[in-house]
Amino acid sequence: MEHVHSTEAAEDAAQVLSAEQRHAEELAFLAAYDDGARPPGWALTPRAVVTFIQGSDGEALPLPADRRAGPAGMGLPASMTIAPKFVGERSLVERCVVTLAGERGLLLVGEPGTAKSMLSELLAAAVSGTSALTVQGTAGTTEDAFRYGWNYALLLAQGPTPQALVDSPVLTAMRTGRVVRIEEVTRCLPEVQDALVSILSDRRMNVPELAGSDDGLIRAVPGFTVIATANLRDRGVSEMSSALKRRFNFETIHPIADADTETDLVRRQATAAVQRAGTAYTVDDAVLDALVTVFRDLRSGRSGEGWDVERPGTVMSTAEAVQVAVSLGLAAAYLPGGDPLDLVPGHLLGVVRKDDQNDHARLLGYWDGPVRRRAEDGSAMWRRLWDLRESLR
Secondary structure, three states, X not given: OOOOOOHHHHHHOOOOOOHHHHOHHHHXXXXXXOOOXXXXXXXXXHHHHHHHHHOOOOOEEEOOHHHHOOHHHOOOOOXXXXXXXXXXXXXXXXXXXXXXXXXXXXXXXXXXXXXXXXXXXHHHHHHHOOOOOEEEOOOOOOHHHOOXXXXXXXXXXXXXXXXHEEEOXXXXXXXXXXXXXXXXXXXXXXXXXXXXXXXXXXXXXXXXXXXXXXXXXXXXXXXXXEEEXXXXXXXXXXXXXXXXXXXXXXXXXXXXXXXXXXXXXXXXXXXXXXXHOOOOOOOOHHHHHHHHHHHHHHHHOEOXXXXXXXXXXXXXXXXXXXXXXXXXXXXXXXXXXXXXXXXXXHHHHHHHOOOOOHHHHHHHHHHHHHHHHHHHOOXXXXXXXXXXXXXXX
């Protein structure tokens, strides 16, 4: 069968590649292209980091001939157009880069699904060449995740020695002068969060078990810093102490303001996801326009026409819109014969009915308001959606 992959291909495949793997050629090109001043430990110049994330505005950047001849330029193309990877204001990305260049902690905050984690990954990959130094914050995260642990077999055999010490991602970043990412820092308990205060202030970590030796105090190498993310609206978050807040520069990531830009992003990401599944994306653009319109109306509490909409408690994020678009694409590919538009109400119900049962009624209210009005205005697509109202019950 054509769709059966060889064992070797399956072993080489990965569902998701890291940013430094997905964009390895761009990172190598930018490292050779911009030979300007770099902060200590940085793989790219600050200007190249911004270009990597925001793109080159469709312009093909030429690699100077003298750099193509050097070791860094071997195997690289003569020119390259850098694709944009984050939808947001350039000034925000520039502020993030300047914060990291000053070796200050960076905290990306905002509602779920606004690409905070993606931006932190892109920044870490461009600055340090790796985004792998990551701590996932949860209610069960312990202080060891920010400091260090022990290899207990060696600890029992040798006692506390440097060889028995197990570095956390934070400690590894301190030793190597890299960026460490802390996802969902506010999901960690406050006493765990506060382990970061002295690390960000003093740029060193004490190991009391090794006190009296040179290994009892570990100092951060230039280039070390922290990028943290926080969904401050989520349940289960722990308030950060004022002392820890002062160690970070806060940057708020807002939902995408422009409807066309959001629709294009949903289309691109859904197309890429369906292609990874081994098939083509065939959902009509008009269906995606309607899908994104519904998400934007419910997110903002107001339709594009100016009609009031009761907002659901669930965050109607761009990330959720992408997942619905992916589901529509997979259904069209693997279960052909139906109209993807018919599936939209059911998927929307699955999105909104997660926390608050009253959100079901709010979605029905949206159907009785903007959807009905658009149908009455003569739109065939919105008329079809109105006819599907019963599938929401």
